Every structure is written in C-alpha cells, then in structure tokens.
Amino acid sequence: MSDPRWALNESEVAAKVIDGEAIILNLASGMYYSLDRVGAIVWEMMAEGRSAEEIAQRVATAYDMPREQVRRDLLGLVSELLDEQLITEVSGDKPRSESSGEIAAVSEPYHAPQLNKYSDMADLLALDPPMPGLMDGPWNQASEHA
Amino acid sequence: MPSAPTGGQAERGHGVAQLASHVAQSGSPGDCGDGAMREAFEHALREHPKDRSELWYTFAGRPVRLRVVGRELAALVQRPFSHLRLPVREPVQPDLCVDIWDQAATGVARPDVSRVHHAAAPVSIDASPDGRVVSFEREATRLSFDRAERRIVGCVAGADRLSQLDRGRPFRDPLLLWHQDRGVETVHAALVARDGHGILFGGAGGAGKTSTALACLQSGFTYLSDDYVGLETAGPQQFIGHSLFCSAHLEPHQAAKFRSLRAHAQAPNVPQDDKSLLILSEVFPDRLGCQAQVRVLALPRIHKETRHTTYRVASKAEALLSLAPSSLLMQPASAQRQRGFEKLVAMVESVPVYRLDLGNDLGSIPSCVESLLHEAIR
Numbered sequence: 348m349s350d351p352r353w354a355l356n357e358s359e360v361a362a363k364v365i366d367g368e369a370i371i372l373n374l375a376s377g378m379y380y381s382l383d384r385v386g387a388i389v390w391e392m393m394a395e396g397r398s399a400e401e402i403a404q405r406v407a408t409a410y411d412m413p414r415e416q417v418r419r420d421l422l423g424l425v426s427e428l429l430d431e432q433l434i435t436e437v438s439g440d441k442p443r444s445e446s447s448g449e450i451a452a453v454s455e456p457y458h459a460p461q462l463n464k465y466s467d468m469a470d471l472l473a474l475d476p477p478m479p480g481l482m483d484g485p486w487n488q489a490s491e492h493a
Numbered sequence: 494m495p496s497a498p499t500g501g502q503a504e505r506g507h508g509v510a511q512l513a514s515h516v517a518q519s520g521s522p523g524d525c526g527d528g529a530m531r532e533a534f535e536h537a538l539r540e541h542p543k544d545r546s547e548l549w550y551t552f553a554g555r556p557v558r559l560r561v562v563g564r565e566l567a568a569l570v571q572r573p574f575s576h577l578r579l580p581v582r583e584p585v586q587p588d589l590c591v592d593i594w595d596q597a598a599t600g601v602a603r604p605d606v607s608r609v610h611h612a613a614a615p616v617s618i619d620a621s622p623d624g625r626v627v628s629f630e631r632e633a634t635r636l637s638f639d640r641a642e643r644r645i646v647g648c649v650a651g652a653d654r655l656s657q658l659d660r661g662r663p664f665r666d667p668l669l670l671w672h673q674d675r676g677v678e679t680v681h682a683a684l685v686a687r688d689g690h691g692i693l694f695g696g697a698g699g700a701g702k703t704s705t706a707l708a709c710l711q712s713g714f715t716y717l718s719d720d721y722v723g724l725e726t727a728g729p730q731q732f733i734g735h736s737l738f739c740s741a742h743l744e745p746h747q748a749a750k751f752r753s754l755r756a757h758a759q760a761p762n763v764p765q766d767d768k769s770l771l772i773l774s775e776v777f778p779d780r781l782g783c784q785a786q787v788r789v790l791a792l793p794r795i796h797k798e799t800r801h802t803t804y805r806v807a808s809k810a811e812a813l814l815s816l817a818p819s820s821l822l823m824q825p826a827s828a829q830r831q832r833g834f835e836k837l838v839a840m841v842e843s844v845p846v847y848r849l850d851l852g853n854d855l856g857s858i859p860s861c862v863e864s865l866l867h868e869a870i871r
Contacts, residue, residue: 365842487674487829
C-alpha cells in the first residue's frame, strides 16, 4: 500500500494553527477554512511532511482509536484539501521537519476531522481582484519592518 | 483595447487634443502611460497657476505632498485627509507625492493609454512588467503609481464626477499599495483610542465596525478609522494603527441610527449608490487621531434581538478568522499577502481579544468598550 506525503500549497495558501484550530486562507480564490482539533493536528503533521501511515498511527494512539478508521478519516480530509488546492502530494520518504511529531496529551474525544469552508470573501474578490504577481523590488521597504 | 473616457471640456479643446496625442506617444511602452500622465499633469500645472494648491500631510507617520490643479477638486479630495494635515514651514523630502488634475476644469485631457480591463470589476488595473508602475482606473478617475519614485499622478474627468467612494477615500488603491510597500499593511478594521490606547475592531462588512466606532466617537473616544487601518510593527509585540481617512460611508439603516450625524452626511451622488458620506473632521474636529498603539482587539457582532452590548474573551482562532480574510484580500499586491498574514498572526497573538456582542442600544456600546479596555490593560 502506498504511503503518501503532502505539502502545503505555499504559493497560494496562508495558514496558522492557533488555539488548537487551523485557520487556512486560499489567497488566490478568497476561500477560507478552519479545521477542528483533530483536523488541526493532522494539518500540522501534513505540513511537517509526515506520511499517511505516520499520521494515522499517531492520531490513533493519542485518541485510542482503531488505526484503520483514523486512516480512512484522514484520507477523506486529504481528498477535500486536494480539491480545494490547499495541499499537494509530494514524493519523499522522510518528514521535512526535525520535530518529534508527538501529539500532546488529548482530553477531548475523537471526532473525524471536518473542514469548515467559508466563501463570503470569494465574491468580494471576484468584484475587486488584486494585482496578480506584483513583484517586490528596491522600492519595497516592507522587509525592513518585518 | 477600449479607449478611455475623457472629460467633457477636455474633449473639445483642439490644443488639448494635440497635447493628449503628444503625451500618449511620449511615454515608454512599459510604463503603463505613467510618463504621459506626468507630462499632462505638468502641463496643467503650468497652464493654471491660479488653480493649483499644495498641501502636506502625514500618512503612516511619513510626510506626503499633495498637489491638485482644479479648485473644486482640491476642496473635495482634501476633506478625508484634513486630520492628517502637516504644517510644513521648512522644506522636507516627501515620502510620497500625489499629483492630480481636474480634466474638465483645466481642459487638459487624460492621455489615451491602454489598460487591462476586468469585465466584472469596478477597477481596471495595469502594471509594468517589473511591477514598478501600477495604474488604476475606477469610474472617472485614473491614477498611476510609480513605486520606486513613490509618486502618484492622476486625473479626474471632473470634480462633479468624483464618485462617493473617491470623495470619502481618495487615491485608495495606490495608497494601500504605498502603505504595503512601506511595511504598513492595511487591515479591514475600525480603530478608536482612549488616552492613547488603541482598540481595534475587526470583522468583515456588516459586523458592526462603523456603528461601534461612531458610537465611541460620540461619547468622547478618539476616532481613527471605521474601515481601513494601517498596521505597522513598532517593536516586539507592539503594533501601531494608523488612520487613513476621516470619512465614514453610512448605509441607510446606519444613518437612521445616528440621527445627530445624519444632518452632516452627504447624500449619494449616483442612484446606484445608497451610502451617504460623513466627513468626521467637520463634525468632531478635536476628536480625531493619526495613530495609536493597538492594545486590544475586539470583534463586534450585531445582535438585533438584544438591547445591551456585552463582551467576553474570545479565542485567538476566532480573532484570526474574523480579521484575516477580508484584511488580506483588500491588500493590493497579492504576492505580499503572506507577509501581511504573518503580521496579523503576530498582532492577534500579542493583544487580548474580545468578542463584542452589540445590542441595539447604541448608548451601551462605549461603556462596554471602556470596560474591556480597562480589563485588557490593567
């Protein structure tokens, strides 16, 4: 059985896991998303380049759940994230992150990760499109303030 | 490419037509017509010395020079910046120059430059291949921004054709880009202050930002914005909010709620626009501020069924979800939005965050905001 890994679509996606929730913006489409606690854990591990097997095993252990069920839920979420162009499948046999990837102790029960989608900004973007591909140059001093 | 509209009087002058022809050919192909726009502005400046005005402002703490040719246009575009006026006695190097002329009043036509047109969009945008020059065309206004020289050159078909949006937020598109280039990301938020402590109200359109900011202003808070705030990093976990415009666009239901302000509001000038314009420096000249340190972030939400306003601590995720999407999508250069997102994350993580549940009694909003500010900074 193949053991895929993924990476965030960094050219178009801005994301942050904060307070145990993942907030994800597709800067090209204007769609934005949130992921609940299990989903946020999965999102972080995908960003680290962990494989489907690694993610399923660690989530199953942390929540004391059957690994096969967690893997099915994971692949269901992955399918949605790919459809929304938030992640891409990548090759490789090691995670990109040096972190241990351990999941901190969880107290809440397991729920299949659910991607919440918000489309209200996409309409706004269609009416007032941004300037695509405007390059930084010597005129841009923003990096000095970052 | 479609030819651009020109002002009525401008189309009639033979000499003007010659100038337009000359300047259209004089710009280099890759500058989006910026060179032609500059030449046309200089011509208007030379030909109408009595109709020119020069004023200085501070935008995001930086000196900005505004030159306008056309008296009526000058009077209109100055109003939303009047709280940012800079008394300049010594010559200073401007960080941004804005030069604009009135086509109808001066008879100087807009150069006929090509443009990219987004069929469904109210603004047409064109950029030079290296991204240095960006031009914007919105209704009767054309603006060209040279990011390297930090100069905006523009023209309006006629002062009477300036849209309600441009009367309240002149030069908005290139100004947002200039702010972004200076490391000052514009966020979709309102900002008021008490004793120098800024309270940022974040949320998408209809969340209650304008109602909250105006209610606070009426009760004595310093007003900085109801819609656009320039956010600048001032140090570790320190963020300064800058005012851009002292205007508010009121929807009919908002104008009905703020009866004392309604008399000062300017009715929409086109049938398809239902928002009236309020220039707050003309109502509360002593209660407007240029900048304030952001000490707390509040997320308003309107509850029509309740009377009194209440607040509670909100999660950082809730704050980011409320503030980031609409803020990032209005930042003009999409390639720089990632950096804007990181700044918003840093700000959200640095300040206390509250949910502000707005009741229909406007009078209960300021005391609630006062309480949450005290709780946040104690």
